[in-house]
Amino acid sequence: MNILDKIVAHKRKEVEERAERVPLKQLEYYRHYDISRPSFSKAIRESDTGIIAEFKRRSPSKGDINPGAVAAKVAPGYENAGAACMSVLTDSEFFGGNNDDLTSARDACSLPIIRKEFIIDPYQIYEARAIGASAILLIGAILDRRQTLDLATLANSLGLEVLFEIHEEKELDLLNSFIQLVGINNRNLKTFEVDIDQSMRLAARLPKEMLAVAESGISSPDEYIALREAGFKGFLMGEYFMKHSDPAAVCRDFCETVRSKITIA
Numbered sequence: 201m202n203i204l205d206k207i208v209a210h211k212r213k214e215v216e217e218r219a220e221r222v223p224l225k226q227l228e229y230y231r232h233y234d235i236s237r238p239s240f241s242k243a244i245r246e247s248d249t250g251i252i253a254e255f256k257r258r259s260p261s262k263g264d265i266n267p268g269a270v271a272a273k274v275a276p277g278y279e280n281a282g283a284a285c286m287s288v289l290t291d292s293e294f295f296g297g298n299n300d301d302l303t304s305a306r307d308a309c310s311l312p313i314i315r316k317e318f319i320i321d322p323y324q325i326y327e328a329r330a331i332g333a334s335a336i337l338l339i340g341a342i343l344d345r346r347q348t349l350d351l352a353t354l355a356n357s358l359g360l361e362v363l364f365e366i367h368e369e370k371e372l373d374l375l376n377s378f379i380q381l382v383g384i385n386n387r388n389l390k391t392f393e394v395d396i397d398q399s400m401r402l403a404a405r406l407p408k409e410m411l412a413v414a415e416s417g418i419s420s421p422d423e424y425i426a427l428r429e430a431g432f433k434g435f436l437m438g439e440y441f442m443k444h445s446d447p448a449a450v451c452r453d454f455c456e457t458v459r460s461k462i463t464i465a
């Protein structure tokens with residue numbers, strides 16, 4: 201079984217258990233809860249950096265990255281550094297995160313936040329809304345066309361935007377009009393291989409009306425600039441920031457460097 205299959209199998213059990221503890225009816229109430237911040241895609245469009253800075257303690261591919269990191273400290277740091285948005289991994293088993301990380305990040309800053317999860321069930325979308333996310337991730341490698349449509353429609357109806365992640369060109373067939381952002385993951389979630397050129401290769405194939413996001417493995421200002429020139433507006437970066445004891449300081453330096461390069465260009 202590859203790692204993605206393992207994560208999904210575990211997720212199915214987890215969602216079942218959660219739904220027993222907190223019934224969907226109870227979560228539904230939060231659809232009226234006001235998150236009051238700009239939409240995720242608007243924040244990217246209007247920011248100069250377009251950086252979606254991620255909070256991630258560990259990953260199956262890298263092991264521990266920053267096990268003791270505190271979301272409520274990192275979040276305002278990312279905001280002051282110049283990130284457009286934030287991404288919070290809420291998976292506990294494989295990424296060492298949890299829902300409280302997202303809520304405390306949300307309370308500590310005013311950036312729109314995407315819930316980084318392996319979403320396979322509507323329950324998780326109600327949950328994303330309840331914990332204060334502005335957007336959700338849907339992963340093409342684990343969904344079919346029908347599921348993608350159902351989940352994206354539900355997300356939009358709850359006021360959540362959708363970042364749809366693809367890794368291969370054939371997954372473009374899964375896109376629908378309830379998706380606001382399309383992300384190209386440079387990391388193959390089944391093998392963990394990272395190839396930054398994946399974003400470059402698929403860039404020209406992306407529908408023009410969707411905001412394009414390059415994800416994973418971005419580790420230098422030059423890579424960022426090359427992706428920007430290829431048409432990407434959003435840049436999802438985790439490990440490069442999180443592997444340092446002060447992720448926000450690294451984010452600030454990165455934003456400053458790329459800003460100076462953008463102005464010159």
Ligand SMILES: O=P(O)(O)OC[C@@H](O)[C@@H](O)c1c[nH]c2ccccc12
Binds near residue numbers: 317385418
């Ligand atoms: O830490 P990186 O290489 O900068 O990558 C961030 C982000 O793209 C990555 O965490 C990610 C992209 N898609 C995912 C899906 C599930 C879990 C994690 C991810």
